[in-house]
Amino acid sequence: MKRNILPFGIIAIVGIFISIIVFYVGVHQRDDIRLAEENGGEPVEEQGEVATDPEEIFSSSCASCHGQDLSGGAGPDLTSVGSSLSAEDIHNIIMNGQGAMPGGLVGNEEADVLAEWLSEMK
Template identity: 45%
Template sequence: MKKIWLTSGVSIVLAGCLIFLLFFYKGHQPSPSSNGGTQGTSAGNAEEIVSNSCISCHGENLQGGAGPALNKVGGKYEQSDIEDIINNGKNGMPAGVISNEEAAIVAEWLSRKK
């Protein structure tokens, strides 16, 4: 009888662990700013940040929308100016949409768009 209880108890614990893993555990998901600096200025990372935070206002191809076009913003602003706008806002652009680290990455990427 003890063997049945023990087997049932272990089965219940294992089933509970499986349910937790299936529905709640997300695994290790590094944020764009926590990559140890190895990919901090890569275009892929900047594009991911822009895709997650900017295209809703600036358009899928940065052609503009609710916000101005950014596809040639590097011809108008220097990298430091772009970073300042991202961090502090300007006109309809709210401040702090992304972190300061992400702003530096995106500003560097956008400054090359001329």
């Protein structure tokens, strides 16, 4: 009985290509992991990617919990946060977290921009 080996050949070729793709992706991830380890385990931030518009930063990083209009939701109301906290206090909360809020959701420069903007909310 003669068996057709064509399906087995196709499976072998596809397997080889998948192995090459996985290897190629893994090599680049190894470099990213090494750079992160050299940076103390923190992800490496690209230069020039710091947002300077506080409303844009808030919309992308904070609005899901604090509401698009700062009125609260899963997180507290921030419409008058500047009347009780200074920009430095707000910056520390953004970077270190407080309660259920995790710290480090934005970079240090973006936290400065957000803290300054939120401290004006009175």
